Amino acid sequence: MALPNISHLPPSFIVAVSLVTSLISIVGQLRPWPPTLPQGLLTLDIAGEVLLDPDATAGFSTDFGCLARAAPAAVLRPSAPDDIAALVRFSYSSPQPFAIAARGHGHSIRGQALAPGGVVVDMASLGHGRADRISVSFDNAPLVWYVDAGGEQLWIDVLHETLKHGLAPRSWTDYLYLTVGGTLSNAGVSGQAFRHGPQISNVYELDVITGKGEMITCSHENKSDLFYGVLGGLGQFGIITRARIALEPAPQRVRWVRLIYTHFVSFSRDQELLISMMDQGFDYVEGSLLMDHTLITNWRSSFFSKTNSEKIRGLAAEFGAIYCLEGAVYYHELAMASRVDQKLHLLLQRLSFVPGFAFTNDVSYVGFLDRVHDGEVKLRSMGLWEVPHPWLNIFVPKSRIQDFEVGVFKGILMPNNSTGPVLIYPMIKNKWHDEMSAVTPDEEVFYSIGLLRSAITDDWQDLDNQNDDILGFCHREGIQFKQYMPHYASQRDWKNHFGRKWDTFVEMKRRYDPKALLSPGQRIFTSSLTDHV
Numbered sequence: 001m002a003l004p005n006i007s008h009l010p011p012s013f014i015v016a017v018s019l020v021t022s023l024i025s026i027v028g029q030l031r032p033w034p035p036t037l038p039q040g041l042l043t044l045d046i047a048g049e050v051l052l053d054p055d056a057t058a059g060f061s062t063d064f065g066c067l068a069r070a071a072p073a074a075v076l077r078p079s080a081p082d083d084i085a086a087l088v089r090f091s092y093s094s095p096q097p098f099a100i101a102a103r104g105h106g107h108s109i110r111g112q113a114l115a116p117g118g119v120v121v122d123m124a125s126l127g128h129g130r131a132d133r134i135s136v137s138f139d140n141a142p143l144v145w146y147v148d149a150g151g152e153q154l155w156i157d158v159l160h161e162t163l164k165h166g167l168a169p170r171s172w173t174d175y176l177y178l179t180v181g182g183t184l185s186n187a188g189v190s191g192q193a194f195r196h197g198p199q200i201s202n203v204y205e206l207d208v209i210t211g212k213g214e215m216i217t218c219s220h221e222n223k224s225d226l227f228y229g230v231l232g233g234l235g236q237f238g239i240i241t242r243a244r245i246a247l248e249p250a251p252q253r254v255r256w257v258r259l260i261y262t263h264f265v266s267f268s269r270d271q272e273l274l275i276s277m278m279d280q281g282f283d284y285v286e287g288s289l290l291m292d293h294t295l296i297t298n299w300r301s302s303f304f305s306k307t308n309s310e311k312i313r314g315l316a317a318e319f320g321a322i323y324c325l326e327g328a329v330y331y332h333e334l335a336m337a338s339r340v341d342q343k344l345h346l347l348l349q350r351l352s353f354v355p356g357f358a359f360t361n362d363v364s365y366v367g368f369l370d371r372v373h374d375g376e377v378k379l380r381s382m383g384l385w386e387v388p389h390p391w392l393n394i395f396v397p398k399s400r401i402q403d404f405e406v407g408v409f410k411g412i413l414m415p416n417n418s419t420g421p422v423l424i425y426p427m428i429k430n431k432w433h434d435e436m437s438a439v440t441p442d443e444e445v446f447y448s449i450g451l452l453r454s455a456i457t458d459d460w461q462d463l464d465n466q467n468d469d470i471l472g473f474c475h476r477e478g479i480q481f482k483q484y485m486p487h488y489a490s491q492r493d494w495k496n497h498f499g500r501k502w503d504t505f506v507e508m509k510r511r512y513d514p515k516a517l518l519s520p521g522q523r524i525f526t527s528s529l530t531d532h533v
């Protein structure tokens, strides 16, 4: 076929057409060039690690929540932190800057790790479990053990690597297939937080790539503004490529207890007693709401035998809602079993659970920490893992937790026959360094409430409406809660969320990511920073 003669067309038309239809060769294939990215990206050494293929970008267009969807223009699969820095520097200095989101494992709920029209950095390509990206060392005088872990590393891999040295991090999340950079950008909370603080309170040093593409090592002593800003900073000031995390000698076994309560007041009083006992009490304290229509053994762990499940179900049916306090005592294999029994016995004596409703298991430390993974495997096999997850996590001040129980558990969840895990456990504010970006209620003790519901019957909108009802109830009642892994649509809400930390947060953004390139999926700074102050 003859080529059309274009000599009669105006040059501007030819330029426009050639721009629109511009095809470039990436990894040997012809792809349309995304209009949101400058073509100069192709001149960088990292061009070969940039994927434009819709099949590649599709995998980075949503997250665990399955509620938000937006495709990036490209995905960077870095082989080293330098590659990420090169990408950020290029965007920062380009007349056409583009957004960049580090994606840990994509376990966000509301698109926080998406980069619509920008570039998602697939942190996993730095190498999960790569030996040179997780290394255990120590400092002398005083003796301090720590692990240097890449921001992309999964906590499960950090656990296995540190255990080779008989050591382990002190503070965890309930689920370990999350990344170091992802949880440190939020807080990282679980039943150890009352004692050791959240994961962000257990970091000595960070390597961070700022929104200008600078690679900075920061700590309490060096660039402390960046260090504390990044901890709980929702990815706004830099991409964490290494974290130095505190370790302790690892226990080997865990005596794991679940105690059932029919009254919330005794349940929460006992939880508060236990967290006040620090190392004299449990090593881990959590709790949950069980309703008669809820599976007692849910996906988050199979703990109860069939007989005990039936027994508990009976109690739940009688009371409508009951509460399960969960505790754990860690011990070393060489410890005398009788000592562990005695400690547990003394602790249980002080608590007011329903007589006959204390259940104990003895498991390995790894089995305990990795307890949620079995549930994931089961749900995946049933096709129930990749479904919408309209989760809501909030921190509620202790002074209002009884009101919350009445208004939310009894007033909203029970009448709606809500199913899915509902976590309830207290934490202590003084374990959270105030300079960190993460925000908590203004009370010394506050509760972490996690409504971890899955929409398996196309009902995610109904569940999300319930979430709105819960937040609406808290607002009406003047409960000064804070969202954990927050999701807000307006600048005003973000300002309220950060409260007295907001001005510092904005100032930090101006200092370290003035073009608002990083983690756009959080939707805090949606355009040039000067529009927001």
Ligand code: FAD
Pocket (backbone or CB within 6 Å): 063, 064, 101, 102, 103, 104, 105, 106, 107, 108, 109, 112, 113, 114, 123, 151, 152, 172, 173, 174, 175, 178, 179, 180, 181, 182, 183, 185, 186, 187, 188, 189, 190, 234, 235, 238, 239, 240, 241, 485, 519, 521, 522
């Ligand atoms: P992503 O979702 O990929 O990213 C989260 C945010 O951090 C994004 O804004 C992203 O751009 C940014 N980010 C990612 N990596 C980096 C990096 N290296 N540097 C800077 N910014 C980065 N949380 C708890 O605290 N406790 C729990 O017990 C807990 N259990 C969970 C169980 C399940 C099944 C799931 C799905 C989530 C759970 N979470 C829990 C929430 C979890 O902490 C968040 O999803 C968190 O975002 C970590 O997920 P991720 O590593 O996949 O990060």
